[in-house]
Amino acid sequence: MMKIQKHPDYLIFAQDSKSGELLDFPDVPRGWGITIDQTASKPPMEWMNGAFNRIDKNMMYLLQQGVPEWSEQVFYPVNAIIKYNGIIYIAKVENESANPISNVNKWTKLIPDASTEHKGIVQLSSAIDSDSESQAATAGAVKKAYNLANTANKTANTANTTANTAKTNAATAQTKADSAYTLASTANTTANTAKSIAETNASTTAKGRVQLNSAVNSTAENQAATPKAVKDVYDFAKNAMNNFIGVNQKWFDVTNERLINIIYTNTTKKPIFIHVVVWSLSSASAVDATLFVDDVSIKFGGGGVGHNGAWKMANANIIVPANSKYKLNITNGTVFTWLELR
Structure with a gap:
């Protein structure tokens, strides 16, 4: 069974070498073959320090970055993963010198933004008057809409009580009864309007009551995502990132x-x-x-x-x-x- 390895020391070979003890390797593409021509196949200490120093620096770069930064000097294969301006991209096709931002046909974000056409990262919104189709409503937004409907329903109930009281008093005072009747009729209209608003379901074109949905693959446009749905998407994205080499x-x-x-x-x-x-x-x-x-x-x-x-x-x-x-x-x-x- 393979032993569990200790944490690396993150030291760079020859990083503390004295002046003159480290020189850049004179011909990296050719490699050790250059020593045949220049040092009788015996590379000097300064070249050895330079070669191993170069290797350690490249490994330290990978340890620090986690995902390498995009470079126009690298030829990338399909499914290559790079980082550019803090965003991780994956290659759609083989490419070279293709900037990820200006070459969307060659690169795509590893985790795209959510929309009504596909899943992705979504931002929450507590607004109840927004026309956005790229955000998900919060529980706070639903509560605001519910409170508005509840207030309207209470107003309707109060108006209806007033109307009934006026109708009772009409038996002793016809004039007051007529006035009360008018008031009751108006209040009833207001109540019906408020009730209609309260019973209207929310959609992408109108505000109203909304049902929550914890699914991450739903195409519904008349439901609001729950925090669990957002967490499921987040956990999926996090798990995918953890599987990168x-x-x-x-x-x-x-x-x-x-x-x-x-x-x-x-x-x-x-x-x-x-x-x-x-x-x-x-x-x-x-x-x-x-x-x-x-x-x-x-x-x-x-x-x-x-x-x-x-x-x-x-x-x-x-x-x-x-x-x-x-x-x-x-x-x-x-x-x-x-x-x-x-």
């Missing part, structure tokens, strides 16, 4: 725990990222390696001159989906580094 994950050095040609299973319930570096056992032949993920194999090998100018090195990076099986086969070589982001 890199979120709540850490790098682990499992070099001493992984064996060649042994099948391992990703049991983390999330995709993991694997970085493997292998080297040959002699300078006579190049290292030949294959990474297997389920039924897919990825061959890699060769590489420039590496350690002590003799062994040949190669590396591979791969994402392993949740519950997938993976293993490493090597011909004429051994594992130099095996890192897992999990």
Whole structure:
């Protein structure tokens, strides 16, 4: 069973090096091959410090950001996830130099705003006279509408009582009865109007009584969302974000725990990222390696001159989906580094 790893120390290799002890690696795209031309295959300490310093800084960037920021220098595949101006986007198609804001046909927000056409993040409103179709009514708004209807109903009841009293007094005073009758008739009209308003159901075109709805997949336009519905959407979005690769994950050095040609299973319930570096056992032949993920194999090998100018090195990076099986086969070589982001 794999051991639980300790929290990383977040130190950057050679971050406290003295003046002159750290130089940028002179040719990153070529890699260690540049040492053949310039240092007789013996990279100096300053170059080694620069190379490992560069790796640690890139890893620290991923740890700090969680989701990488969009860059016009990167070619993005379908379903790539990036952050731009504090908003997380997912790629619809492969693209390069396509700004997420001005290229809506290539990028889409991971969690869109809610509308009457689709679900998303919704803002609450306590107004009872708003025409907005992009917000959800709060319990406070419903209460205001109810209070208005209740007041109208009480006014109607009071008016009806007054009318009945006037009708009783009409037996002794016809003149007062006629006046009271008129008053009662007017009050009755007012009562009917108030009652009609109180019994009117709310819609997108008129105010009135409203029924609550806790569903998150309803298309109804005559009901108001409950706080539970909003929480369900929020929990769904939060759970989706927690499943992104890199979120709540850490790098682990499992070099001493992984064996060649042994099948391992990703049991983390999330995709993991694997970085493997292998080297040959002699300078006579190049290292030949294959990474297997389920039924897919990825061959890699060769590489420039590496350690002590003799062994040949190669590396591979791969994402392993949740519950997938993976293993490493090597011909004429051994594992130099095996890192897992999990």
